[in-house]
Amino acid sequence: NAGVTQTPKFRVLKTGQSMTLLCAQDMNHEYMYWYRQDPGMGLRLIHYSVGEGTTAKGEVPDGYNVSRLKKQNFLLGLESAAPSQTSVYFCASTPTGRGYEQYFGPGTRLTVT
Amino acid sequence: GDSVTQMEGPVTLSEEAFLTINCTYTATGYPSLFWYVQYPGEGLQLLLKATKADDKGSNKGFEATYRKETTSFHLEKGSVQVSDSAVYFCALTDSGGSNYKLTFGKGTLLTVNP
Numbered sequence: 001n002a003g004v005t006q007t008p009k010f011r012v013l014k015t016g017q018s019m020t021l022l023c024a025q026d027m028n029h030e031y032m033y034w035y036r037q038d039p040g041m042g043l044r045l046i047h048y049s050v051g052e053g054t055t056a057k058g059e060v061p062d063g064y065n066v067s068r069l070k071k072q073n074f075l076l077g078l079e080s081a082a083p084s085q086t087s088v089y090f091c092a093s094t095p096t097g098r099g100y101e102q103y104f105g106p107g108t109r110l111t112v113t
Numbered sequence: 114g115d116s117v118t119q120m121e122g123p124v125t126l127s128e129e130a131f132l133t134i135n136c137t138y139t140a141t142g143y144p145s146l147f148w149y150v151q152y153p154g155e156g157l158q159l160l161l162k163a164t165k166a167d168d169k170g171s172n173k174g175f176e177a178t179y180r181k182e183t184t185s186f187h188l189e190k191g192s193v194q195v196s197d198s199a200v201y202f203c204a205l206t207d208s209g210g211s212n213y214k215l216t217f218g219k220g221t222l223l224t225v226n227p
Binding site: 004031033040041042043044045048050058090092094100101102104105106107 | 145154155157162206213214215217219
């Protein structure tokens, strides 16, 4: 049981490049989330999903897109990366009815130059 | 909207010292309250929770009591260890009824020296 995994762990992009971050969970959780963590800002919710095929905007969705084609995977895309998107990105998941107990992945450190 | 305010860090203590990290919240309904911990290089883990007023959450020697009258959920530990060095986040649920979104405070970095 791997829990929540994230790929890649580190990435450096040039401004304007695109990339996709992959989050996978093997706990059969319904809900999944993408956060970004910046110094002094805590965690901010980017997008979330309450089930396969559904997504919704969080607090800071601009510049990101997501997809949840399979229950176990939640993809975060950056179509045209900007330096302001330099951050550590965390994925989390939670089972139905226990929305408070979110299980986090180890994070992806992204630098946009 | 809902919000969480934590004391700013960093907090530096010696081993066996008493720890308090203050947390207050603003919410329109009756949220559940949580403390998450992030050890260096890792994701967040749930440390403890309280789901209604006057509940006390506890885990690994840490405690926090849900105080509705003061809208607070302060984290305490009687004797900290070097292994407690981490970032601590106070959080609450979305009180709009969905119960699946968390609002986090900005985090408090704790360093415990031997």
